Amino acid sequence: MVMEEGDQRDRGRATPLDGRQIFVELAEQNFDAICLSTYRTACKLRFIQKRCNLHLIDIYNVIEAVRDAGLNAVELNASISVTRLENLVSSLFNQLSKRLPTTHTIAPQESTVLLVEFILAAIDSEPDGRLTVLSVKAILATLCGGKLVDKLRYVFSQVSDSTGGLVQSKFDSFLREALKLPTALHEGPSFGYTPTLARSCFPQQRVMLNMFLDMVSDPPQCLVWLPLMHRLANVEHVYHPVSCSYCRGNGMTGFRYRCLRCRGYQLCQNCFWRGNASGSHSNQHQMKEHSSWKSPASKLGRALSRTLGCVSSREPPHPIYPEEPERTLNLANIVYAPAAHADTHCTAQNILTLTAEEILAEIKRLRAEHDAACQLSPEKGSSTNPTLLAELRLLRQRKDELEQRMSSLQESRRELMVQLEGLMKLLKDEEQRQAAQAAGSSHASPSRPSPSTVRSVGAASPHAHMYHPQDSLAGVGGDVQEAFAQENESRIRT
């Protein structure tokens, strides 16, 4: 995770007495001078995100906090108290504070107050707004940092059914909550909720995960500000060594806009968003948005910038994920639980495994690039190049942070494994109880199994016989596999 500017300024500030302090600070930014509603909304949300330090929190942190708060198995529509929200948000920031290197500190209590106040304001932005489990999940998932594609995968897990298809009514409820964010920032006229939105986003009969994730590059109109907020974050530190044709600033940071009609006419993002134009150029001219500065840099330089997060536009917008829900997911439905939501422990474990693999791959890649850089730099005489050295330092820091995160992930994975094991035992016991019951009443109604038998995995449905749990348990602890093995034996015996 990369620290952003402004953290220095925020540190040490006393908790504001006025709960709506964040809106006062937002107004001071004068974002309302931006004419383009999408950019205006994205800028406002990015400000809120950074001011609350939510940009340092990713969806996996949110999943952990929701789980720790015991909300993962609670009905999405259930109301929750403000105290419970405060506890969840406070644990989110306390955990963040522990993860951050000692050189970067945050004030968890201040972040908690600001974020809770903002969430409550968002809920209040709609008449009869009610704070529900879904509100909390939708708002945190939309506003947190990390990768957009990971956030959307989580959202999809909340709005899809057990066959991996989008459920329109659930997506509609998600939109209703997520669009409270722009509404709270007075952007409701452009991005407010209407009951026909969900259907217009996905008119197709059946929407699977990858189609849903396409909104990373091709978002529906009501959510255009979301990928833009992530792009804003990605270009925040991109520097273009050219001056703006309007404000004549010395170089520009962020997006750069080039007029396709007036030769050499370029605007910084502040001027373009506010509709500034000079000379023969008009703000009706078509402009091209640039998120990087291409100079005749060496291949090494490009490799480094890729590592630092500037993704080339030629890469696919998101990886392709398997659309059939994984078999291990089904375990959640087998166990007798009050509700079987997709973010139960098993899913969290899957996601964590994926992330661990991704992180390992990235560490490997960083090492390779670092080694390459070390070999190249003496030949090129650039070992004293301060920019390169700074980049290398950043690389090393990022590697350390990734490794730290990796070890904390492994810890939670171990924890999840223990819980999975417990669930397996429960399942086994239930199975034996069912078997004993079935043996006792097998003559009563042979053609009509009781409802409880239908729900049991041990029932003699063809699916149950074709199901080989061991296949999907590669990599899990021996005890868990053993639990499955015993469970199968007992099934054969009955």
Ligand SMILES: [Zn+2]
């Ligand atoms: Zn300018």
Ligand SMILES: [Zn+2]
């Ligand atoms: Zn022009």
